Amino acid sequence: MPSNGARLHIAIQKSGRLSRYSRELLREAGLRIQSGKNDLTARVDNFPIDLMLVRDDDIPTFVADGVCEFGIVGRNVLEEFALGRKEERFDVIAPLGFGHCALKLAAPRGADYDGAQCLAGQRIATSYPRLLGAWLERQGIEARVVRMSGAVELAPRLGIAGFVCDLVSTGSTLEANNLAPVETVLESEAVLVRTRMPIDEAKQRAADNLLKRIDGVLATQGSKYIMMNAPEDALAEITAILPGVEAPSVIPLAGRPGHFALHAVCQETVFWETLHDLKQAGASAILVLPIEKMMQ
Ligand code: PRP
Ligand code: ZN
Secondary structure: OOOOOOOEEEEEEOOOOOHHHHHHHHHHOOOOEOOOOOOOEEEEOOOOEEEEEEOHHHHHHHHHOOOOOEEEEEHHHHHHHHOOOOOOOEEEEEEOOOOOEEEEEEEEOOOOOOOHHHHOOOEEEEOOHHHHHHHHHHHOOOOEEEEOOOOHHHHHHHOOOOEEEEEEOOOHHHHHOOEEEEEEEEEEOEEEEEEOOOOOHHHHHHHHHHHHHHHHHHHHOOOEEEEEEEEHHHHHHHHHHOOOOOOOEEEEOOOOOOEEEEEEEEOOOOOHHHHHHHHHOOOEEEEEEEOOOOOO
């Protein structure tokens, strides 16, 4: 792959479960992604950044080798890769809050299964042989791991294996193949990873900028801006009720002595129960607003 001087490279999944959300996150961080003619890369207009559009399984290699400084990839793919390498050559910077799924063991529906010992001596088909192998070892179970690169869910029907160990997101693939989950090997979601290879100064500046913006996007996930009016003697109680708020802004209301407007950023979800409690404590005219951007 040709390396391009001072441009930062971010590897994301070309097509699949993570690709849309990966692009969305970068867009929310302010990156204007060109829809390029070429299939392998997409240029960012307003930053010295190129996206590499690749298979998710290739992302850990690209980041570990420093071909891409950053990558967005599922923890499942990353950990399977890491188990095959002696030294870690990337750092996980942050979980990204999307792409939630789990690596699960599944059995044909209706099969007898009452615990991991049922797997002893059985054949298990998977594209995650290292994660499965490590899990079996932790359980102290010896089983035959049958490595498949895809269509793992077909293995029992084809007589290749009695069990499968595959990624489950909605569960519809298992269901369509008459399989039922029996054990969870790993919970996963998309994470942002960064190479441990040295990054030159110019790229480092772009990297710092990018990370600050991604931080801003992640910080607003689930957080809300909340406003309300309240009498002075209720302010302490109200502040205590607000989730994840330390120092709200308190603004005097014109023409209403002893009454204030209270504004705050809630870092946690604001539930209807919270609003109810606020009202009980004396708040009125409560408004909860989404936050689009935030920089600390
Ligand atoms: C996984 C897995 C199943 C499917 C499960 O593949 O191999 O095919 O997703 O999803 P469901 O529970 O919503 O039906 P993935 O999207 O990771 O593609 P890949 O393994 O080809 O990279
Ligand atoms: Zn894959």
